[in-house]
Amino acid sequence: MRGVRLPGDSTAVVDTLPVPEPGPGQVLLRVGASGICGSDIGYIYREHKTHRGIDGPAYRGVVAGHEPSGTVVRTGPGCRRFGTGDRVIVYHIAGCGLCDNCRRGYMISCTDPGRASYGWQRDGGHAEYLLAEESTLVPLPDELSFVDGALIACGFGTAYEGLRRIGVNGDGDLLVVGLGPVGLAAGMIGRGMGAARVIGVEPADRRREWARSLDVFDAVASPEEAAEEIGRVTAGRGAATAIDCSGSRAGRSLALEGAAEWGRVSLVGEGGTLETEVSDTLLHKQLTLYASWVTSLPAMAELSVNLVRWGLSPERVVSDRFELSEADAAYRLAAGESRGKVCLVNGEAA
Structure with missing residues (x-):
């Protein structure tokens, strides 16, 4: 599969990587869309910086992108809520699941050493496939597109x-x-x-x-x-x-x-x-x-339902869409003169 890495020199590189296999409590997603976030530009794209007290650069050289949505194509042992064919949004932090913040749904504020952000410490959504923890998934209503879901995953949730x-x-x-x-x-x-x-x-x-x-x-x-x-x-x-x-x-x-x-x-x-x-x-x-810092898992799920009820489509704020192979051009635009949101799309989300 193809996946995008950010070397920290204001470029985006498309690599060829193996398709991962889901382990216990994990799912494999076919990514439909993955947004480009200003945090990635400021902390990863231009140079690899420290963030939130992390020792050394926060970015670990993984596949970038913390705003993904897609379709479940395979599940690992022990998955109970989501199955093959489900359309989902990925909450972009995998926390410990046990601390007070995680139990409230605010994995963004998990302080456990094992906390890992998609696209920062573990492979993210700028790829054809994404290995995700089932616990970080939010249902994507049928009325919303994969681009809608990608935007909910970070900016709209925030x-x-x-x-x-x-x-x-x-x-x-x-x-x-x-x-x-x-x-x-x-x-x-x-x-x-x-x-x-x-x-x-x-x-x-x-x-x-x-x-x-x-x-x-x-x-x-x-x-x-x-x-x-x-x-x-x-x-x-x-x-x-x-x-x-x-x-x-x-x-x-x-x-x-x-x-x-x-x-x-x-x-x-x-x-x-x-x-x-x-x-x-x-x-x-x-x-x-x-x-306020990002949002909680329950609030993200609530927002996706409310957007349908309000008749609103987040993808209206997207000014530019690029295929995965065009990631370098997409990042150059997002880091420069973009009017609105810039998003990477795969297949049916284009």
Whole structure:
């Protein structure tokens, strides 16, 4: 089979690898689609960096890609929930299964030495086949495509968790700062959760244009236009809920400034720092801040069902699709001038 590795020099290499055999509690998937994540670009593609306190580079030279979905083609001994032909999403962390975080479904926060991320410490989804733990699988509804499933596996799951924390609903407006793939996901999910109006802020012209074309946001503005546009849309009150998906100091500050009194602000963007004036921006506005990292296994399953109920398709935010053999070009685009999400697809998902 073909599989993609990231040497850490801003290239993606397609290798020929054996098709793995599932062991106890494992399944073999035929990958339908696998998304390219900004975390992979920042920590693996350009150079192999440490991450989350791991000793040495976090990437172990495995097949890349932690956003896969596909079809079960073979099961190992002891599998009880999923069988051949099932369409699934892969939660991208295989945890110990026994610690408090794993038992809550937050394998992302497992601290056991055996914790392994698909595409970082164990082979991931940028391949024709993927060996996965049955415990990390989520059903993919028939109404959703493999590309939909790949996006739920990380970006949409991350956005959903951040929005759940701040209780987005029809009582107020939602401000989304940073309209990369996660920000676009937040806008779409916020619409599904019933936000009265959804406002997006993004510095890049190409991404603002792409966001406007999706018919998700009631207003899209540059950072320079943000204060005026937020005031116009919210009648001067500010947004009841806000989420920063930019991971930048300026973006986080903008989310706090654009929030209304008693507002709730979610931080999901990785990296950078948080800097804010405390009295007027935080205390006097009575703001509540939430920090959120990815999501849980149950919430990911809940999101997939909700997207069908809301009539929403995550793949609408995908601006570019590439075959597996074109992985190098796909990564160059994702690391440079992409408008929206970039995804690798196989066969029927193309």
